[in-house]
Amino acid sequence: MAKQTWKPGNMLYPLPAVMVSVGDKEGNTNILTIAWTGTVCTNPPMVYISVRPERYSYHMIEESGEFVINLTTEELAHAADYCGVRSGRDVDKWKECALTQRKAETLKYAPVVAESPVNIECRVVRKEELGSHHMFLAEVTAVQADDAYLDEKGRFDLNRTGLIAYSHGEYLSLGEKLGTFGYSVRKKSAPSGKSGKKEKAVQAGKKGQDVQKRKNSRRQNAREAVRQPAEQNEKSSRRPQNGKKKYSRQAAPAQRGKIEDRKINKHK
């Protein structure tokens, strides 16, 4: 098996592409998309986001010491991309993406994105100036979860929300469930005869159809959601932005070329 060796770069994928909502002390708010994010501690629950200091949102996080991580779904994919390629310096992303800001439960300045199924409210505990990006390490102060996704037993069914992943410059829906935590070592239940098998096959088929139906309906919703802001975007892109050049995608798809020149971090 032959492998190429590349120069050091960011190749840890898939990642979430979350919408981070922020606010300053004057009452201004904004949203930016972040892929350099993750969970770093269970107890106390802690996360990080890494942000370039030149982002418009950066001063808001620094000033308020707060941010909200809003998980993104197929329906929110268009907005997530938009919030990652336009700056709050030039546009009102709430308006352009038809997103609603709501007061956080535990934060003073950063609002939550109401349309996201999960809002993770965070308070910054430390900032590390790593290089291109500064990492804000934060403690989770509350999690808001959309009760539309509670199952009949009151459990939150996160994987029914249509979460998306970001991988090597592309947004992807999550695929089929492969197992649950610990399934590799769990004892398999003995097959219960012919009729049992048949029953299982019927159930599996039905489940497959349900999953497909849910996916189709989510995709339809996503397509509708895309159409609407796309029109708004067209309008806004026609609007001159203080004589500034219109946005051109910050990170062009990786160019094929010499291995050592290959750029593999997509959003910089």
Ligand SMILES: Cc1cc2nc3c(=O)[nH]c(=O)nc-3n(C[C@H](O)[C@H](O)[C@H](O)COP(=O)(O)O)c2cc1C
């Ligand atoms: C999928 C995706 C992931 C991104 N991840 C990050 C990130 O982790 N850190 C960062 O500083 N910028 C990231 N960006 C870029 C910012 O979201 C982008 O520059 C945005 O326009 C900043 O908004 P603002 O100027 O309104 O703060 C990402 C963009 C996209 C599309």
